[in-house]
Amino acid sequence: MSLIHKTAAELGALVASGEVSAVEVATAHLDRIEATEPKLHAFLHVDREVTLSQAREVDSRIASGEQLGPLAGVPIAHKDIFATRDMPTTAASKILEGWRPPYDATVTARLRAAGLVILGKTNLDEFAMGSSTENSAYGVTRNPWDLSRIPGGSSGGSSAAVSGYQAPLSTGTDTGGSIRQPAAVTGIVGMKPTYGGSSRYGLIAFASSLDTPGPFARNVHDAALLHEAFSGYDPMDSTSIDAPVPSVVAAAQAGDISGMRVGIVREFAGDGYQPGVIARFNDAVKMLESLGAEIVEVSCPSFDTALPAYYLIAPSECSSNLARFDAMRYGLRVGDDGTHSAEEVMALTRAAGFGPEVKRRIMLGTYALSSGYYDAYYGQAQKVRTLIARDFEAAFGQVDVLISPTTPTTAFPIGERADDPMAMYLADLCTIPSNLAGNAAISIPCGLADEDNLPVGLQIMAPVLGDDRCYRVGAVLEKAFEARWGGPLLKEAPAL
Amino acid sequence: MSVIAFDKALERFEPVLGLETHVELGTASKMFCGCATGFGAEPNTQVCPTCLAFPGSLPVANEAAIEATIRIGLALNCSIAEWCRFARKNYFYPDMPKNYQISQYDEPLCFDGYLDVEVGGQTYRVEIERVHLEEDTGKSTHVGGATGRIHGADYSIVDYNRAGIPLVEIVTKPITGTGAMAPEVARAYGVELREIMRSLGVSDVRMDQGSMRFDVNVSLNEPGAPWGTRTETKNVNSFRSVERSVRGEIERQAFLLTSGEKIIQETRHFHEDTGTTTSGRSKEEAQDYRYFPDPDLVPIAPDPTWVATLRDTLPELPSVKRKRLQSEWSVSDHDMESMYNAGAIDLVEATIAAGAPAADARKWWMGELARRANESGTALADLPITPGDVARVSELVASGSLNDKLARAALEGILAGEGSADEVIAKRGLQIADEGELLAIIDQVLADNTDAAEKVRSGKVAAVGALVGAVMKASRGKADAGRAREIILEKLS
Numbered sequence: 007m008s009l010i011h012k013t014a015a016e017l018g019a020l021v022a023s024g025e026v027s028a029v030e031v032a033t034a035h036l037d038r039i040e041a042t043e044p045k046l047h048a049f050l051h052v053d054r055e056v057t058l059s060q061a062r063e064v065d066s067r068i069a070s071g072e073q074l075g076p077l078a079g080v081p082i083a084h085k086d087i088f089a090t091r092d093m094p095t096t097a098a099s100k101i102l103e104g105w106r107p108p109y110d111a112t113v114t115a116r117l118r119a120a121g122l123v124i125l126g127k128t129n130l131d132e133f134a135m136g137s138s139t140e141n142s143a144y145g146v147t148r149n150p151w152d153l154s155r156i157p158g159g160s161s162g163g164s165s166a167a168v169s170g171y172q173a174p175l176s177t178g179t180d181t182g183g184s185i186r187q188p189a190a191v192t193g194i195v196g197m198k199p200t201y202g203g204s205s206r207y208g209l210i211a212f213a214s215s216l217d218t219p220g221p222f223a224r225n226v227h228d229a230a231l232l233h234e235a236f237s238g239y240d241p242m243d244s245t246s247i248d249a250p251v252p253s254v255v256a257a258a259q260a261g262d263i264s265g266m267r268v269g270i271v272r273e274f275a276g277d278g279y280q281p282g283v284i285a286r287f288n289d290a291v292k293m294l295e296s297l298g299a300e301i302v303e304v305s306c307p308s309f310d311t312a313l314p315a316y317y318l319i320a321p322s323e324c325s326s327n328l329a330r331f332d333a334m335r336y337g338l339r340v341g342d343d344g345t346h347s348a349e350e351v352m353a354l355t356r357a358a359g360f361g362p363e364v365k366r367r368i369m370l371g372t373y374a375l376s377s378g379y380y381d382a383y384y385g386q387a388q389k390v391r392t393l394i395a396r397d398f399e400a401a402f403g404q405v406d407v408l409i410s411p412t413t414p415t416t417a418f419p420i421g422e423r424a425d426d427p428m429a430m431y432l433a434d435l436c437t438i439p440s441n442l443a444g445n446a447a448i449s450i451p452c453g454l455a456d457e458d459n460l461p462v463g464l465q466i467m468a469p470v471l472g473d474d475r476c477y478r479v480g481a482v483l484e485k486a487f488e489a490r491w492g493g494p495l496l497k498e499a500p501a502l
Numbered sequence: 503m504s505v506i507a508f509d510k511a512l513e514r515f516e517p518v519l520g521l522e523t524h525v526e527l528g529t530a531s532k533m534f535c536g537c538a539t540g541f542g543a544e545p546n547t548q549v550c551p552t553c554l555a556f557p558g559s560l561p562v563a564n565e566a567a568i569e570a571t572i573r574i575g576l577a578l579n580c581s582i583a584e585w586c587r588f589a590r591k592n593y594f595y596p597d598m599p600k601n602y603q604i605s606q607y608d609e610p611l612c613f614d615g616y617l618d619v620e621v622g623g624q625t626y627r628v629e630i631e632r633v634h635l636e637e638d639t640g641k642s643t644h645v646g647g648a649t650g651r652i653h654g655a656d657y658s659i660v661d662y663n664r665a666g667i668p669l670v671e672i673v674t675k676p677i678t679g680t681g682a683m684a685p686e687v688a689r690a691y692g693v694e695l696r697e698i699m700r701s702l703g704v705s706d707v708r709m710d711q712g713s714m715r716f717d718v719n720v721s722l723n724e725p726g727a728p729w730g731t732r733t734e735t736k737n738v739n740s741f742r743s744v745e746r747s748v749r750g751e752i753e754r755q756a757f758l759l760t761s762g763e764k765i766i767q768e769t770r771h772f773h774e775d776t777g778t779t780t781s782g783r784s785k786e787e788a789q790d791y792r793y794f795p796d797p798d799l800v801p802i803a804p805d806p807t808w809v810a811t812l813r814d815t816l817p818e819l820p821s822v823k824r825k826r827l828q829s830e831w832s833v834s835d836h837d838m839e840s841m842y843n844a845g846a847i848d849l850v851e852a853t854i855a856a857g858a859p860a861a862d863a864r865k866w867w868m869g870e871l872a873r874r875a876n877e878s879g880t881a882l883a884d885l886p887i888t889p890g891d892v893a894r895v896s897e898l899v900a901s902g903s904l905n906d907k908l909a910r911a912a913l914e915g916i917l918a919g920e921g922s923a924d925e926v927i928a929k930r931g932l933q934i935a936d937e938g939e940l941l942a943i944i945d946q947v948l949a950d951n952t953d954a955a956e957k958v959r960s961g962k963v964a965a966v967g968a969l970v971g972a973v974m975k976a977s978r979g980k981a982d983a984g985r986a987r988e989i990i991l992e993k994l995s
């Protein structure tokens with residue numbers, strides 16, 4: 007089997023044993039990227055020389071006997087919202103075109119220290135605002151399963167890169183589903199850790215109280231390895247949790263879920279769910295039962311109000327977070343010709359530098375926070391958030407994990423929802439509650455929808471700091487599904 | 503601008519004051535990052551991704567600043583919040599890197615306190631509404647143009663060294679019942695606040711460097727009528743200006759009200775040169791700051807036992823200390839107030855601690871040294887002389903090694919940077935004449951002044967003064983006048 011088809015764990019072992027070098031592994035993936043990028047456009051930035059020099063450094067660290075983790079020498083693609091000091095970081099926005107941060111995000115720094123080699127920076131919806139990568143200022147990324155369809159979003163470049171065998175691992179950020187939804191529609195694993203479990207330092211903020219860095223991989227165990235490698239308390243992020251990281255790798259290897267109680271949320275059903283998605287979800291429920299889990303139906307009545315609450319909180323925070331892009335200290339500057347005041351330069355730059363969806367959300371948020379509307383909008387949304395957290399708390403009093411489809415539909419065609427923000431927002435219907443409550447949730451592949459032969463994702467939600475449960479249930483289900491399918495779901499994907 | 507004389511204004515109207523005070527804390531690092539806070543560094547050398555608001559950077563609250571704020575709150579008799587949050591105050595301005603300021607909105611760290619101030623022997627209780635913590639902005643310089651303001655400037659440059667320095671805002675409740683004393687009460691409040699900051703050691707409270715600055719609110723109403731519309735005078739940067747801005751605003755508002763005009767709720771700028779204010783932004787143009795809790799920062803929940811420890815370890819507060827010292831030194835209210843106003847209390851205290859008797863310490867600081875400070879236009883505390891120097895001079899006078907005149911010469915030498923008391927004395931040869939020298943001088947003086955000598959001999963003892971004066975002159979001030987008198991009287995008896 008070629009290097010690009012191996013798991014991250016296998017690649018790590020090969021490099022550790024000296025059978026292959028980090029340079030060889032990186033080269034294989036760079037070649038794959040070069041060959042497939044014209045079709046996928048998963049990357050915004052690739053620099054073969056920078057990548058190979060990182061790989062050479064890892065090889066020499068290993069040769070000198072340095073003890074690196076299990077992922078040393080494994081390549082990774084970073085969503086272009088994590089600061090990287092040797093590559094540009096743009097958040098897929100014109101306003102940061104070519105910007106090179108003088109520092110690494112905590113996530114990128116920790117993975118560098120663990121010996122992972124950066125293949126490049128992946129595409130996303132501008133500032134992570136979207137569910138399709140169509141909002142990128144640098145062109146749309148295509149789904150490896152069907153090049154006419156979206157790879158999900160906002161971390162669509164990261165999901166396409168892993169699904170398309172350009173990278174064994176990638177990072178994403180999940181604010182309303184931006185890891186789980188792209189993972190679901192590209193047939194891979196994507197995890198949103200507990201909020202505060204992974205550091206936001208160096209992650210360009212969209213909505214600070216929701217943004218959560220997380221891993222993409224082609225299997226649950228690889229995702230757990232990556233999760234463990236970058237997670238944990240960071241004194242640079244005051245909202246990061248000062249507690250041990252749940253043992254997610256051990257959980258992914260536990261192999262038993264008999265006696266676990268699995269809840270189905272009654273509210274995640276109804277119109278808008280594609281029949282093929284419902285069918286695969288029901289298969290997963292049966293599979294869980296056959297594996298010894300007890301299925302319980304639970305009600306989370308406040309989940310119905312999650313979407314509107316999210317679309318007040320996230321834009322409100324973004325309207326403030328994005329105020330710093332003002333042409334004064336970095337990034338794009340428009341109108342600096344001696345005829346405009348500082349305020350005019352700010353306005354001209356922001357008008358030229360932000361795309362329509364970003365502007366829409368800044369305006370929504372500015373309005374929701376304005377005096378006289380705050381209580382009715384932002385204040386009310388925060389109350390809803392509390393209610394949703396209580397619903398989760400009550401549900402997790404009855405069950406160990408909750409399950410749902412990750413998204414109501416499979417990957418939709420590029421352009422289909424581009425002019426209909428409300429339809430686009432519905433893609434995150436099932437994923438948003440976990441962002442509002444801050445709990446852990448993973449998406450794993452659970453088959454193909456009959457009507458379009460596209461991947462369907464199963465979401466497994468666990469309590470705050472119960473990330474290990476997602477991996478435990480996910481790994482057991484994955485093994486059972488792969489036994490039924492005769493291998494990973496991705497082998498059904500068309501060759502690129 | 504038309505005004506009504508202050509006394510006339512106070513015949514018809516009662517003023518209501520409000521003061522907002524910003525104090526830059528003297529923490530080693532900034533409020534939300536690790537950058538240094540020293541004043542006067544090269545522009546943009548004390549900056550990092552966080553205080554420059556680079557993408558992805560995050561704030562982490564400075565515990566020392568939170569502690570200092572709680573201590574200020576406790577010193578001002580405030581309640582301390584069990585749980586509170588930072589909030590974002592959103593507005594665009596080039597010297598504010600994030601285009602929002604991290605501040606506190608409806609959940610201040612400290613609230614509901616008071617500070618008693620004394621003016622003219624009367625105590626006024628100023629109630630404190632809140633004490634909260636926020637970050638300072640950068641500093642813009644507008645180059646070109648006539649006004650130094652952003653409009654009309656050719657270009658502007660920004661120094662972000664100040665951006666993110668912890669700033670405490672202390673807000674009073676409306677201060678009523680001060681009448682004609684309003685300007686003095688406002689000033690006394692500011693002075694007392696500065697004394698408290700100093701005693702807590704939380705800030706260098708240098709008004710000339712902007713580490714303490716005031717916004718002054720004033721309104722007028724007729725007795726019994728509801729409060730009037732208030733104006734807010736921004737960035738008043740000295741105690742004298744606080745007093746003058748209150749006075750000026752009372753006179754201006756009184757004129758408008760007696761002319762049947764309305765007061766516009768607005769911010770005003772104070773002009774040091776004229777002592778008057780001019781209109782700034784009116785309320786209609788006021789910004790909507792879109793405050794909301796900062797999601798980047800966890801709430802502050804001070805541990806009650808920690809707060810109790812901070813309360814127990816507060817230093818003796820200035821007003822309490824003044825009462826104690828006054829009784830220890832046995833001085834009048836008036837003398838104590840003079841020392842307080844001259845900023846001499848700590849200096850006198852330190853001089854006594856260095857060995858000088860209370861009366862002598864007070865005499866030197868409030869006499870010779872106060873005169874010299876006044877001449878050179880510096881604060882007493884800024885004179886280049888230590889309480890130790892003063893105590894040494896006082897000791898030498900007591901032991902008879904120096905007389906009053908030589909002591910003043912010694913102080914002059916110390917102030918001129920010639921060294922310590924002993925060094926100056928040695929260099930300048932400030933040594934009282936010895937007995938042998940003195941006798942010789944006296945003999946010569948008696949020989950040269952036979953008329954005066956004869957008067958004394960015949961019982962007109964008052965004439966001895968002229969002879970002592972002649973001895974002092976002949977010795978160039980080095981004689982001990984008392985001893986000279988004794989010897990002369992002995993010789994002429």
Ligand SMILES: [Zn+2]
Nearest residue numbers: 535537550553
């Ligand atoms: Zn800094």
